[in-house]
Amino acid sequence: MNSPLVLGSLPYALGVVMFGLGLSLTWADFRRVGQYPKAAVVALVCQVVVLPGVCFGVVWGLGVPGELAVGLVLVAASPGGPTANLFSHLFGGNVALNITLTAVNSVLIVVTLPIWVNLAVGFFLPGGGSLGLQVDKLQQVFLMVLGPVAVGMVVRGVGPRVAAGLKVPVRVLSVVVLVAVIFAVLYGERGNLAGYFVLVGGAALVFNVVSLLVGYGVPRLTGVDHAAATAAGFEIGIHNTALAITVALSPGLLDSAEIAIPGAVYGVIMFFTAAVFGWVITRGQSSASSLSARWAKR
Template sequence: MDSPWLLASLPFALGVVMFGLGLALRMDDFRLVGRHPKAVVVSLLCQVLLLPVICFGLVLAFRLPPELAVGMMLLAASPGGPTANLYSHLFGGHVALNVTLTAINSVLVVVTMPIVVNLSARYFLSGEADIGLPLGKVLQVFAIVLVPVAIGMLVRARAPKVAQWLNRPVRVLSVVVLVVVISAVLYGAREDLADYFVAVGLAVLVFNIVSLLIGYGVPRLAGVDHHAATAAGFEIGIHNTAFAITIALSPALLNNAEMAIPGTAYGIVMFFTAAGFGWLITRRRTQEPVPSAQTPVEPA
């Protein structure tokens, strides 16, 4: 996880992925989100309020040591990220909704993350963390997520033939990037992999699965269509673990390596659970009966 090559190249790799997502987006996609705000509101409520409460319950149920408990709560307070957008793209989610949620959460996290982590530290460590989030980190999240997407959308709007030509190879490249990232994470953590999972693996796995199910299930119960619920499922179930790890390790913030362990374990587990989740909901969707001409079809 501490490979200089991986840390230096990851933003560029994610930029390629986000550019590919932009090639598939139009401004009309974002206008659709604005006309149907229920998906945005429900997803944000799940991510900002429901997940920290569930994570707190899991931490108590698994009786995690104090530092690992705070690390889990830090993970729960972290926003989604580019990886969620990629999975949504690959499994038919509403990518514009993902980008919108990531952008909103990148702003909200300035307030919500310090509240969650400070309260957790006071409860589990009997002390105060008093952490804040530097503006530079927020701007970095915005730059990685929004700038490449905007460039891709601009290419599609100004040169649609070029965008059509680039769409397939960039999508293939996105899958390659995902495989490389998974391999690099596994290789970088190979020596400590067993220790990570012994310490917090089961709690991380349960939290990851619950996050994916809540992210998809709650919006569906609220009447949100399948594509938007798929986007919400990945956005809520795939946290920005690099963000959580950075906050935990930063000397200016928590400066605690043990608090980074849940984020590291989650960063490994989520690639596989998210792929299984995407396959499951896609398979279930294809097995649903095709609506008849008289049956109103959900808006995509």
């Protein structure tokens, strides 16, 4: 996939997504970790450490080849984003916790994402040479991820009314941009698309379902309430695939269409699995509440 138009527009597309995130953030969102210490720590450990490791196991166990395996690990190492916040809102999650997790992890991934990608390149592409994210490329990742977020936060701080007016249109535009980026990648690789789905589609689906279940289940097992666990589930299961695709395709970074494919495939799958997941946990919570109410009447 070497379309100059697509490659040239990717940083701006990601900028729209991250700027929209910045419009929803304040410094209080970073400090809010102290309000939800258990939920935040458990979710961040799952998101930054556990799930990328699980992804290694999934792609190795299912025999996903080379660059496609690296691409799915790249997705696993990417943070959540506005789409996770939207699903959390729709299904009764603690959206404030979502925003806090997204804010903190968007800073952490400047360090953690290159580590996981380089581990994946070394493991799945032992002859990959300079394909990984080297130290001199971290500045580009930093600017791509945190630059637009900082601008959005400044706009909110200086003109809160302007930020409030922009929030919904930019959020809608972010979803449109994400869909457009996914479509561009899939269209650009349409000749090999069926083969790619066979090679990585099953692994992407398995990893997505595991991410949602771990993101919700582990916090619940540690005593985190349903709303916070719901937020964690969506935050961990719905990744910022626009970021993963941009890092994969950017000539200054990984410059590989094949590494971008898992991000596009995951981006398609996650909308459907997240909707089913939200419906299941909502029904489960309703059933549990009804059962508790019946026992209380006895």
